[in-house]
Amino acid sequence: MGIEVAVEGLTKTFGRQNIWSDLTLTLPAGEISVMLGPSGTGKTVFLKSLVGLVRPERGRVLVDGVDMVGSRERDVYEARKRFGLMFQDGALFGSMPLFDNIAFPLREHTGRKESEIRRIVLERMEMVGLLGSEGKLPGEISGGMRKRAGLARALVLDPQIILIDEPDSGLDPVRTSYISQLLIDLNAQIDATMLIVTHNLDIAGTVPDNMGMLFRRGLVAFGPREVLLTSDEPVVAQFLSGRRAGPIGMAEEKDQATIDREETQGVVEQTPAGRPVMPQLEPTPGLPRRQAVRRRQERVRAMLHELPPAAQRAVVAGFAPEVSA
């Protein structure tokens, strides 16, 4: 099963540029979370901070007792083995066939026999629908296949936490729908904690259990998906509807004067609180149920009274019948 990732008071600066400050959130064990945010708000830097590839100046990232920010390099390196990472372009070696690309972490980090490596690689390739493409080079396959190969490689060491950076980038809407379903199916099969960084509203609307958003060097919110999906917070409503009017401008943020002018000119449409929430995807028939669903329902039920009314209604409407009874 996946394990929890607890982020406490994380602050990152590059030179004089503060990326974000005081991020605090918990990725619940085995659940799928999505981090949204306009370009340049530091979503990738956040992912890298969770695995210790970027070191924030302040705060902690606790993974089974290890602080990925403040611990010794040796301990961070060990703890990193619990993670599977899928970067935007799949980060594959161009001269290596897919089989060897996917086998790479096993050959690098384990002493497994070749026969065992073959079994694991083929099993993961089957999970992501790539069986039969073992001999292809990354340059010979489509962007969607490269992403799936990157995902298969992220899975070979049986990670408890999977971090996925923009699984939809460069994909058409149909391929993006397949990736959404694949992410849900993977979660059902391995019950890992997953964090997906994306701009894609389809993925955001149908895949995660939890959702957060980065803006203006901080976390706008993080919590059950229904909270953001029904939010009337201007930046969230603008992002989720893809409108130009609102606090997000061409270069990340508008100044207050522009926002005020839009409001007085009536450019800003009011988003009705409680707009409909798309149903979350179910695993493909024949696969196990997602174990995270029941755990999440218990967790969210306990915090229900703290949520805004529109989110409460959406949460209750989404409860599976046997648990809501």
Ligand SMILES: Nc1ncnc2c1ncn2[C@@H]1O[C@H](COP(=O)(O)OP(=O)(O)OP(=O)(O)O)[C@@H](O)[C@H]1O
């Ligand atoms: N190693 C680095 N050194 C200096 N600045 C960096 C470094 N890595 C990232 N940045 C800066 O941090 C900011 C956030 O970058 P990041 O890639 O995390 O944004 P993002 O939200 O993932 O954007 P996008 O959605 O466009 O991928 C950018 O201004 C970027 O230039």
